[in-house]
Amino acid sequence: MSASSLLVDNIGELVTNGPGEGPLGIRRDAAVLVEEGRVAWVGPAAYAPAADRRIDAGGAAVLPGFVDSHAHLVFAGDRAAEFAARMAGEPYTGGGIRTTVGATRAASDDELRATVRRLRGEALRQGTTTMEIKSGYGLTVADEARSLRIAAETSSETTFLGAHVVPAEYADRPDDYVGLVCGPMLAAAAPYARWVDVFCERGAFDVDHARAILACGQAAGLGVRVHANQLGPGPGVQLGVELGAASVDHCTHLSDADVDALAGTASTDGSGTHTVATLLPGAEFSTRSPYPDARRLLDAGVTVALATDCNPGSSYTSSMPFCLALAVREMRMTPAEALWAATAGGARALRRDDIGVLTPGARADLVVLDAPSYLHLAYRPGVPLIRQVLHNGVSQ
Numbered sequence: 001m002s003a004s005s006l007l008v009d010n011i012g013e014l015v016t017n018g019p020g021e022g023p024l025g026i027r028r029d030a031a032v033l034v035e036e037g038r039v040a041w042v043g044p045a046a047y048a049p050a051a052d053r054r055i056d057a058g059g060a061a062v063l064p065g066f067v068d069s070h071a072h073l074v075f076a077g078d079r080a081a082e083f084a085a086r087m088a089g090e091p092y093t094g095g096g097i098r099t100t101v102g103a104t105r106a107a108s109d110d111e112l113r114a115t116v117r118r119l120r121g122e123a124l125r126q127g128t129t130t131m132e133i134k135s136g137y138g139l140t141v142a143d144e145a146r147s148l149r150i151a152a153e154t155s156s157e158t159t160f161l162g163a164h165v166v167p168a169e170y171a172d173r174p175d176d177y178v179g180l181v182c183g184p185m186l187a188a189a190a191p192y193a194r195w196v197d198v199f200c201e202r203g204a205f206d207v208d209h210a211r212a213i214l215a216c217g218q219a220a221g222l223g224v225r226v227h228a229n230q231l232g233p234g235p236g237v238q239l240g241v242e243l244g245a246a247s248v249d250h251c252t253h254l255s256d257a258d259v260d261a262l263a264g265t266a267s268t269d270g271s272g273t274h275t276v277a278t279l280l281p282g283a284e285f286s287t288r289s290p291y292p293d294a295r296r297l298l299d300a301g302v303t304v305a306l307a308t309d310c311n312p313g314s315s316y317t318s319s320m321p322f323c324l325a326l327a328v329r330e331m332r333m334t335p336a337e338a339l340w341a342a343t344a345g346g347a348r349a350l351r352r353d354d355i356g357v358l359t360p361g362a363r364a365d366l367v368v369l370d371a372p373s374y375l376h377l378a379y380r381p382g383v384p385l386i387r388q389v390l391h392n393g394v395s396q
């Protein structure tokens with residue numbers, strides 16, 4: 001027995017997202033053995049092996065830690081006044097991104113680092129054990145590189161979003177900005193990034209610019225993800241599918257052809273490398289916009305993930321339980337579909353098979369709830385139900 005072994009015992013309801021009952025692979029009266037940061041064994045509590053230490057879940061539910069596959073944590077300032085104006089009737093256009101760019105450029109490294117750590121800490125206390133972090137509020141070579149350098153101190157899932165918007169100083173020469181993004185900015189950012197992303201939307205980047213930037217990122221070894229079809233219909237989703245994106249995110253305004261394209265990747269690819277639709281209901285909540293049609297995607301067989309989109313403009317929440325509750329109440333996802341999307345779905349969106357599941361060999365990233373069932377996450381919205389979080393087997 002390894003000196004670091006830990007038994008999480010007396011679990012009333014264990015969500016594995018693997019073998020077990022129903023789509024969540026539920027096991028009752030279960031235990032999980034953790035060794036060296038990984039799940040070493042899962043089975044009935046009555047047959048649990050001995051371990052050096054024990055956590056008694058007291059009959060509560062245990063789930064994989066949430067995988068938040070879409071967040072913008074490297075920024076300065078907030079846009080509470082913009083939020084208040086929206087709640088008084090102003091529409092969201094994405095124009096406020098430039099306000100945050102100004103504040104971010106003016107901030108010190110330590111200020112940016114403190115914000116990333118504060119938000120990452122908030123999320124961890126709400127059960128998020130993996131959090132993707134994007135750049136995108138620097139938009140100069142130096143500011144994008146430092147944003148990613150700071151993000152990489154906290155997460156291995158970092159995304160270069162130099163193509164968030166065209167910054168004011170390039171407003172009348174977007175081609176030059178795309179050249180900067182594909183050239184020196186990508187070169188400075190790539191050492192700290194795993195992914196490349198583009199905001200493909202009217203008012204941000206058109207399909208030709210988006211394709212060029214994503215292709216350059218791919219050539220530099222980065223995986224592709226796309227902000228697509230958030231504010232209106234557009235080519236982003238199909239561009240993502242064309243380029244083999246791990247995920248297309250938002251998906252609020254979809255045509256039948258968009259849904260068919262996503263469903264086609266799911267049905268032709270059994271390897272888990274298809275394109276996931278990541279839905280971000282915190283953004284629709286905070287911009288008072290119509291929610292994406294999750295049922296249409298699920299019923300077409302598309303793999304769906306849920307994420308927070310945590311950012312100071314369109315969705316200033318770090319809470320996966322909040323997003324999960326919105327998905328159930330406002331997007332007609334079942335509680336089981338929403339939990340899967342917030343755990344295993346997020347893992348698929350990051351092309352990871354070592355997280356989002358509690359099966360032998362997976363990372364020991366898990367959450368003990370202050371509740372007997374995962375159903376309580378949506379049934380008791382706004383209530384702090386996360387009793388304990390293990391990350392890589394270590395209690396947080």
Ligand code: NIG
Nearest residue numbers: 094097199283309311313314
């Ligand atoms: O995902 N849509 C683009 N980017 C962010 C919003 C950024 C902002 O408003 O600051 C999003 O919603």
Ligand code: FE
Nearest residue numbers: 070072227309
């Ligand atoms: Fe976003």
